[in-house]
Amino acid sequence: MESRILQLIAALRASGVRVSLAESAEAFSAVDLMGIQDREHFRLSLRATLIKDVKDLPTFEKLFPLFFGSGQPPMMGGNPMDNLTPEEIQMLVEALKQYAEQLRQRMERLMNGDQLSRAELEALGQLVGLNQADNLNYQNWMAQRMMRALAFPEVQKALKELMEQLAQMGMSRERVEQIRQMIQQNMQGMQEQMEQFAGERIAENLSEKPRGENIDNLMNRPFHALSDEDKKLIQREVKKLAAMLRTRIALRQKRAKNGQMDPKATIRASLKYHGVPMEIKHKDRVHKPKIVVICDVSTSMRFCSELMLSFLFALQGQVRKTHAFAFIDHLESISEDFSGADADEAIQSVLWRMPSGHYNTDLGWALNDFNNEYMDTLNSGTTLIIVGDGRNNYNDPRVDIFSNMSRRATRTIWLNPEPPIMWNGDSDMAKYAPLCSNVLKVGNLRELANAVDELMTG
Amino acid sequence: MSILFDSTSTVKTELSKQKYIASDEIATIVYLSHKLGKPLLAEGPAGVGKTELAKAIASATGRELIRLQCYEGLDESKALYEWEYSKQLLYTQLLRDKLNDTLGKAESLAEAADKLAKEEDVFFSSRFLLQRPLLKAILSDKPTVVLIDEIDRADAEFEAFLLEILSDFQVSVPELGTLTAKHKPFVILTSNNTRELSEALKRRCLYLFIDYPNLQEELAVVRLKVPDLNPKLAQQAVEFVQKLRKADMRKSPSISETLDWANALVALNASNLDKAVLEETLSVLLKHEADLQKAKRQLMAPPPQSKPRNNDEFGRFSGN
Known part of the structure; x- marks a missing residue:
């Protein structure tokens, strides 16, 4: 049982759920306490201790029955021979004789109503290469391959013929129907068994899989060459970066000493002077960082907009006063989309709402929108971050608005996936760049990390 | 420690005495959290009874409930202590x-x-x-239930500050040294899931996700809390709310709003959920103007006349 729980934990980890050592220890003490007699209690004690995120609940619900069974064995129909009269059995045997030896054995196997034995399942699994599978998406496919190895489709066809033949030979309709249903049930049962087995085996393989890919390998991979799992890993890393950036921005803000008078501090200071308030203390006005981010999600940026948006998402989670905007040909506020807790969903909703078109990027117009509606979000204490390649399709770049914006904001940072050498053609980057406090090239995670580092030391 | 919670079934019965209907899931996890002495992190949409759960646990165990409402900018001088x-x-x-x-x-x-x-x-x-809620809970002579409400509203720094309290139930006051709890308080944190909490905090808690209840569960809650509502109307009302939740609303009605609505229906002495009653009371359930309009358009419109439809075999697929 213990090793089974450990396997489940390993499989959870391999599926991208973060389970710490403390949590797995906790799971064991919970199981000790609740016992394993009651399946539901057992499941809940594992779930409450191991899973700490709604997003991970489905993974757990999927894996749990694979390690601890689904609670009931598959229903088998039973052996139709049991309640047939001797004549009817005779008929069945006669009818079966016409089939080739191999097919007949298979049909008979289905008719005796026994479950597949462990050895049979193992052999089938071996045959279809189940031992190499380590992705639960393959569960049904593997089960199907196992069924095909048992020649299910052929057997099914043959059985249909057999039934017709029995009817012709004079067996009563109800009787034939009864046999058919039992065999159907048997097939169903075996199918469930195979699906369960395939799932179990894949989950076991999953638990033996070496720990996930090192984040270092992903650092240098360009954003467009990432798998879903990689993205999850990267999102986690991005979240850390956002947290670092937040702290840095917060520290950079000078602590103002000109707030309201602080009576407590004043009284405390006056203790030095025998209760005479010689020093008037003021409340520290704590500066909360404020960020305004404008992100280009046009075609030329699509390959990295997902990652950039997840960066924005993480940033918004860290910094309450974040205003996020996205633009292609006009500006839209996306802060609302980012108010949920699921990064993927938020990002998809933004990308879906703003489908990319052809050559319709217009930063100038987006800036104009910003000028009309959101200029008041920028004030002293705001950091303005622009994410984009500055490719404007020869539209008016509206440098006037941009310079106004950068003057209002404390700091203007531009994250651009292209290096300066590529700022030609329809790129207006060269015009914007002098107005920014920093222009940084960000094309993969390492560069994003470096950019955050630079912002922190700069 | 109270001996009230000695099995999951007693948790369930004791909570139901406090008029809180706990599902098996909630009862099991509350029991586990009580036995393991671990804080309980309850997450879920607004108004599904997370705060209510804490109150019910407090009154079921006869302990004092100490509540700390989180908000942006909450710091230790307001949560813990101040000279x-x-x-x-x-x-x-x-x-x-x-x-x-x-x-x-x-x-x-x-x-x-x-x-x-x-x-x-x-x-x-x-x-x-000056004792603030958390210090009060730690220094209390009697065991207490601590409710840290809507932790997701507090800043990330405050979460970090909670870690010492949650794992060891002690706090360090520089002038006095470390104060350790005489009785381990039963800690319940709630979160509306508006932002992701830190791994470190989640690691220290048991996790309970409370979702909207299904029809039977919600009906049971309504019957328990608003016994004056006639059973047929209660059934209708709950069905209506469940339907609203399935519709895409800016803010789905919560259980507490269902109860408010049920009370409103009793107050109006309504006997049937007809159009007039709905018009009058729907604003109790839906708080956004857009949602109200939508609900009026979609749900209160007379049922669409069953259009003559060619009964070809794909008929059932063209329905939506």
């Missing part, structure tokens, strides 16, 4: 004579200083410590 400077000052003023007495007998300055040092503790004692 009461004005009181300290007042005491020094009033005790001046006494101090003179004590120190006056000293022969040398050094002796006076030593004497004063001995009395130092008086001024930095828990007498001058």
